[in-house]
Amino acid sequence: MYCVNCGVKLADTEKKCPLCQTIVYHPDIVRKEEEHWYPQGKYPVEKGGSRFPLIFISVMFLISILVVLLLDWQLNQAIIWSGFVIGAVLTAYVILVLPVWFKKPNPVILAPCTFGTIGVYLLYINLASGGAWFLSFAFPVVGGIGLIVTAFIALLRYVRRGKLYIFGGTMIALGAFMLLVEFLMNYTFERSHFIGWSLYPLTILVLLGGMLIFLAINHPAREMMERKFFI
Known part of the structure; x- marks a missing residue:
């Protein structure tokens, strides 16, 4: 059976067209109380996405950190170069993966967190390598660009x-x-x-x-x- 107005195919149980709401009547068809072909009332609410991909990615990051840490300790009996790799992995996680954990991430909060993470990583590199460039160069540069970007995002948002x-x-x-x-x-x-x-x-x-x-x-x-x- 088809709707005489819009041509949508209808089940025998339909009393009106679900598309154009035209009343359906056919004297030769006996209606049966069966399951409707189309949803009645509100549309079904979509459930949130699964957290499994995020958990899997987080576990991969954790495994990479443990592998690098154990390899450095096995070769050198100390933490020498693995700190640089671990810092880079954690920085990448904060920038790429952490925002996805939130349903509605606020970029005004995530932007300073990102630049803060980069600043901490640069501080570690400075201390581990015995440098003297963090306070006079890296800190003001990262802090300055972080303030500009955060202010820009906040103004656009609010x-x-x-x-x-x-x-x-x-x-x-x-x-x-x-x-x-x-x-x-x-x-x-x-x-x-x-x-x-x-x-x-x-x-x-x-x-x-x-x-x-x-x-x-x-x-x-x-x-x-x-x-x-x-x-």
Whole structure:
């Protein structure tokens, strides 16, 4: 039996079409109380995904850490090089796997956690290798870029308007941050005090950021760009 309105195939038990709600009547067909072909009422709620893949991946990470640790101890009777590998594995786990454990991960929280993990790993490398570059270079660089990225994500997430201001301001901040990176490199590693390569990204990012802010202020120019690029 088919619906006379939309043509959907119907079971003998259907009293109306589940698609267009047209009343079904056929004098020659005796209706039977059987299971309906289509769900009645609300659609079934999909259950959450299985955690088994995440557990399996976590176990693989743990096994790789144990294998590297045991191999280093067997060869050297001490923890020498395995710390670098374990630190890299844990950092990758925090960045790639940890966010998947949450149903609705908040990037405003995950971003500083990611940069904090990278900072701790760099601190371990600095201490294990006997370096003196963490406080004067790695810490301010990782901390600075972490603050910029976290602020950018937070503004995009919680501020509904002014997206062009946010993108433009972030580009200008990154351009200025390049000057700080080169200065810290010269100071920490005793290189030339001349500011060179950072001027190129500074110029490009400031120009792009300034253009976005100009478009945010100038509505006619922004509308013209939207029409030109079909935005």
